[in-house]
Amino acid sequence: MSLKRSIQDLRKRRALVQKGGGDKAIEKQAAMGKLTARERILALLDKDSFNEYDLFVEHQSRDFDMDKKILHGDGVIIGTGTIYGAPVCIFAQDFTVAGGSLGLMHARKITKIMDHALKMRVPLIGINDSGGARIQEGVNSLAGYGEIFYRNTMASGVIPQISVILGPCAGGAVYSPALTDFVFVVDNISKMFITGPSVIQTVLGEEITMEDLGGARVHAEITGNAHFFAESEQECFDQIKKLITYIPWNNTTKAKAFPPKDPTFESRIDEIVPGDPKQPYDVRDLIKAIVDDSDFIEIQELWASNIVIGFGRMNGETVGFVANQPLVLAGVLDCDSSDKAARFIRYCDSFNIPIVTLEDMPGYLPGVDQEHSGVIRHGAKVLYAYSEATVPKITVIIRKAYGGGYIAMNSRHLGADFMFAWPTAEIAVMGPEGAANIIFKKEIMEAEDPEGMRIKKVEEYREKFANPYVAAAKGYIDSVIEPEETRELLIHALEVSKNKEDHRPAKKHGIPPF
Numbered sequence: 167m168s169l170k171r172s173i174q175d176l177r178k179r180r181a182l183v184q185k186g187g188g189d190k191a192i193e194k195q196a197a198m199g200k201l202t203a204r205e206r207i208l209a210l211l212d213k214d215s216f217n218e219y220d221l222f223v224e225h226q227s228r229d230f231d232m233d234k235k236i237l238h239g240d241g242v243i244i245g246t247g248t249i250y251g252a253p254v255c256i257f258a259q260d261f262t263v264a265g266g267s268l269g270l271m272h273a274r275k276i277t278k279i280m281d282h283a284l285k286m287r288v289p290l291i292g293i294n295d296s297g298g299a300r301i302q303e304g305v306n307s308l309a310g311y312g313e314i315f316y317r318n319t320m321a322s323g324v325i326p327q328i329s330v331i332l333g334p335c336a337g338g339a340v341y342s343p344a345l346t347d348f349v350f351v352v353d354n355i356s357k358m359f360i361t362g363p364s365v366i367q368t369v370l371g372e373e374i375t376m377e378d379l380g381g382a383r384v385h386a387e388i389t390g391n392a393h394f395f396a397e398s399e400q401e402c403f404d405q406i407k408k409l410i411t412y413i414p415w416n417n418t419t420k421a422k423a424f425p426p427k428d429p430t431f432e433s434r435i436d437e438i439v440p441g442d443p444k445q446p447y448d449v450r451d452l453i454k455a456i457v458d459d460s461d462f463i464e465i466q467e468l469w470a471s472n473i474v475i476g477f478g479r480m481n482g483e484t485v486g487f488v489a490n491q492p493l494v495l496a497g498v499l500d501c502d503s504s505d506k507a508a509r510f511i512r513y514c515d516s517f518n519i520p521i522v523t524l525e526d527m528p529g530y531l532p533g534v535d536q537e538h539s540g541v542i543r544h545g546a547k548v549l550y551a552y553s554e555a556t557v558p559k560i561t562v563i564i565r566k567a568y569g570g571g572y573i574a575m576n577s578r579h580l581g582a583d584f585m586f587a588w589p590t591a592e593i594a595v596m597g598p599e600g601a602a603n604i605i606f607k608k609e610i611m612e613a614e615d616p617e618g619m620r621i622k623k624v625e626e627y628r629e630k631f632a633n634p635y636v637a638a639a640k641g642y643i644d645s646v647i648e649p650e651e652t653r654e655l656l657i658h659a660l661e662v663s664k665n666k667e668d669h670r671p672a673k674k675h676g677i678p679p680f
């Protein structure tokens with residue numbers, strides 16, 4: 167064959183395979199409000215940056231008449247490309263080909279690109295849209311999943327791993343996203359569950375829709391499995407692109423710096439926090455008054471919102487924020503918010519991202535429900551994660567820092583590098599009301615006017631202990647600062663900490679309270 171003809175032949179072959187499951191299946195995909203796998207990759211990556219591999223891979227299954235079936239690309243597209251110039255490895259399951267089901271060759275394509283991402287130390291993005299293990303391929307499909315989970319685990323903490331759920335992600339397939347760092351879901355499109363509605367109906371006799379069982383909102387608001395929620399696929403891709411600018415390519419580098427657009431911006435930080443410690447405020451306003459250009463990307467915004475986590479930049483460099491949210495449950499730590507904070511702290515620590523903690527909370531949430539849900543075990547994760555982290559760790563106590571909360575929220579005692587407190591900070595074993603009722607119980611009960619005595623004793627306790635100066639006198643707080651000084655001091659502290667070295671005893675790995 168002449169060169170010209172062989173090139174024509176190649177183009178014809180490419181065009182055929184790139185059609186995936188064909189026009190009818192593509193129409194069906196569009197009717198579900200979904201883009202195709204190829205459209206998704208092209209929408210996410212920089213223009214003309216995508217290079218595809220294994221386009222001509224075919225399944226090799228013979229059972230159940232599979233030898234008569236052609237499955238283009240075996241239902242998954244893999245390749246490399248860039249996002250704002252940063253290299254990424256990517257795979258996208260093609261639902262138009264056998265429902266994106268995972269057989270042996272499909273899995274081999276995914277593990278090939280995962281190996282590549284790990285070897286080249288670049289982020290991995292997986293777009294999931296699949297009916298799960300390809301039923302006709304039996305144990306080969308199960309083996310494929312196992313090999314993916316193994317690689318997810320090997321890559322954890324080495325390269326960023328992003329999962330995008332853009333269709334069904336059922337059965338054991340959910341565990342690959344669960345092992346990755348960030349899970350993105352889209353309303354009405356994402357469906358994640360271990361056991362589908364039909365099995366639930368058979369086994370438990372309960373009727374439930376796929377949406378109610380494991381739709382996007384379920385995972386963004388209830389389970390916490392999803393980190394980002396979007397209304398549309400395009401919005402989801404914009405979120406991924408933004409996130410990619412905040413994180414490094416791998417655990418040996420730092421995220422790229424982006425100088426602030428407006429370095430002289432002035433915030434009204436002193437107007438955000440009410441003087442009355444019982445009055446709530448939105449801690450996100452405080453974060454936006456501190457970070458460059460008020461630009462903050464929040465993670466798991468809709469779940470466990472009594473704690474706020476996310477990335478912002480300080481003088482151009484990425485910083486991870488962990489902040490109690492006084493607007494929700496007074497910002498207490500409970501089982502879910504502990505899990506949320508601890509996992510994020512570990513992410514930042516793995517990827518060289520300094521952590522700034524903003525503290526205003528009355529402690530761990532009391533109650534039978536929390537105790538029985540394991541608040542001891544979950545709460546311990548926060549202590550473990552902060553203590554273990556060796557990246558720069560800075561805390562600013564805004565108002566309340568009571569009891570276990572004071573210790574847990576990156577206190578000096580867990581290894582904070584800098585501890586700042588606003589003059590409104592109250593650092594004590596518990597709030598003045600609770601404390602006075604306990605330690606002055608006898609005086610209050612025996613007083614002629616018990617209520618008057620109680621108020622007097624609460625005030626006495628507040629004056630003596632509920633301020634930052636007792637802790638500052640012991641050196642537990644480095645500096646009591648004015649609110650307007652917060653941003654500049656944090657920038658300075660981060661600059662000073664740039665070459666921080668902090669070594670831990672040699673061990674295989676610790677045993678965190680998972």
Ligand code: HXC
Nearest residue numbers: 264265267296297298299300301302311334336337338339
């Ligand atoms: C083989 C599959 C498939 C699968 C879908 N298809 N799932 N083929 N193995 N697991 C095929 C269908 O036969 C159909 O082929 C095409 O994909 C589209 O599927 P439809 O059912 O027509 O689409 P839809 O109505 O949108 O329903 C999608 C679905 C449903 C909800 C995902 O297909 C479904 O419930 N599939 C099975 C899900 C499941 O139970 N998977 C196994 C989970 S167990 P044609 O040729 O007609 O176009 C598992 C274990 C892994 O994953 C354990 C790892 C640890």
